[in-house]
Amino acid sequence: MSKHNSLEHLLEKNRDWAAGVESERPGFFQQLSQQQTPEILWIGCADSRVPANQIVDLLPGEVFVHRNIANVVVHSDLNCLSVVQYAVEVLKVKHIIVCGHYGCGGVQAALTGQNIGLINNWLAHIKDVYRMHQSDIDALETEKEKVDLLCERNVIEQVANVSQTAIVQDAWNRGQELTIHGWVYGLDNGRVKELGCAKSSTDDVLPSHRLV
């Protein structure tokens, strides 16, 4: 491999980072290698500008993370559901945060009907959200406003999807403490907006989706 193709600069940054953490907190990695006890599961967008740990200023070991395009929780997505199951049943996280972000490219593509190949099928889930909230979104003037409102509504729907899983409802029925939160992150200011759609018991699940 030529020098040009190597990632030596990243390996060097890694060595510096690990040494820095270790000098600030001697034994940090050794201790963390024994077990993880995160209290938070983060379900966020894969966008490079929305890194889970950095946004909430948490260290390795404090957030269990699942990211995909436009932070979608699909009822039959084994990948996402496996993460949720492990986080809830094994790690016993106390909070699940669904964090979207304004100006999300996935949400924008879903809204504008751009044909971008295979990913159309993934974005179809966001089109479903758009259909549910179409009158509110269409009433807005600019495309930016429309995209941003759909980013918020998408998070709210994904919070509902998490709450509808048997994994989460079983946990609540066992008396496990668990709250699902909906957040949207601003790329232009680094700030999180709480959407006020948190769910913390089966009373918060739509009757049509409540499991008995």
Ligand SMILES: [Zn+2]
């Ligand atoms: Zn995004």
